[in-house]
Amino acid sequence: MSASGGLALVVATLTAAGMIIGFSIQATQINAQKPFVQGGNLTWDIWTGSQVADSQTGLYSVYQGPSYYEVRLETLPRPLAVPDGVATSLEWVEVRMHLFDPPLTQISFYAWWELGWSLSMSNLALLVPDAPCYFTDPPTCNIAAWQGGGNLGINALGLSSIGSFPNSDYVMQIFMQTIDNSAQDWTNSTFSTTGPLVLRIPSA
Numbered sequence: 001m002s003a004s005g006g007l008a009l010v011v012a013t014l015t016a017a018g019m020i021i022g023f024s025i026q027a028t029q030i031n032a033q034k035p036f037v038q039g040g041n042l043t044w045d046i047w048t049g050s051q052v053a054d055s056q057t058g059l060y061s062v063y064q065g066p067s068y069y070e071v072r073l074e075t076l077p078r079p080l081a082v083p084d085g086v087a088t089s090l091e092w093v094e095v096r097m098h099l100f101d102p103p104l105t106q107i108s109f110y111a112w113w114e115l116g117w118s119l120s121m122s123n124l125a126l127l128v129p130d131a132p133c134y135f136t137d138p139p140t141c142n143i144a145a146w147q148g149g150g151n152l153g154i155n156a157l158g159l160s161s162i163g164s165f166p167n168s169d170y171v172m173q174i175f176m177q178t179i180d181n182s183a184q185d186w187t188n189s190t191f192s193t194t195g196p197l198v199l200r201i202p203s204a
Contacts, residue, residue, distance in 0.1 A: 034063040034070060037106075042073070043099040046080045046191065048090060053082045058097075062106060068200040069106045073097060079130070079192035087186040092147045092177035095191045098162070098169050106201050107159055111170040116145030116158035123197050124155055129176045131189035140182075143174050149181025157199070172199075 039062065045055035059074040080095065087093050119127075133141035142151065145158030153175075162169040176191060178184055 034065050037062040037064050037069065038102060041101045042097055042104075044076060044080060045096050045098075046082055047094040047096050048082075048087045048186075049094070051086065053086045053093065054080045056080065060100060060104065062104065064203070065200065067203060069203050071104070071106070071199045071201060073193075073197040073199070075126075075196055076193045079128075079190035081190045082186045082188065084187045087189075089183045090186060091149060091181050091183055092175045093186050093189070094147070095174045095176065096171050097173070098171040100170070104170065106203070107172070108161075108168070108170050110201065111159035111161045112168075114158065114160045116153055116156045117199075118156045123199070126193050126195045126197060127174070128192045128194060129189075130191070131176065131186060133178060133184060140180065141176060141178050143176055145173070145175070147175045147177055149177060149179060151179070 039060060042058050042060050043055055044058050046053040056077060058076060061072045063070040063072070082093060127143065129141070129143055131141060133139060142154050144151070145153035145156035158173045158175075160171050160173060162171060174191075176186075176189070
């Protein structure tokens, strides 16, 4: 090997090593910007306005970003389902994420004011509402942050509170609802996720 070839090999090796070290430092810095805050269990359920149709326990975790909290909701272990006779004539059914243990205090301010956020395309792609009205042409149902029919709060997640302070239960919610606000039978309808949802809640 010539001297110039050997020098080129050394330079290339040092450059590659520098890239690896640089990437490692950058990755460490990125991770350092979002330290783990807390994690625990939550309850997913389908609420019909008078009773819970189905429920299951999931996991959540919270990380601190530069100006936000990143809340990660793990994938549902199985679809939430509406059994026969529970929601036979309703305009909507509500998918709730709540009863966080330990409490998810980061959402309490926004939930108190019943705010909502549009869901990102990546999060929307993970949501699977399954009812006949979603497969008509055009679909006669949508998902929304608030109940009310039409496209109010479409493709968004809402926050609300249940009960009185200091014993409030803060809830993340998605409504599966008919667009024209007409009643329908939701029997055997399901809601599932195909991957973890990653939500960003603003922080000061």
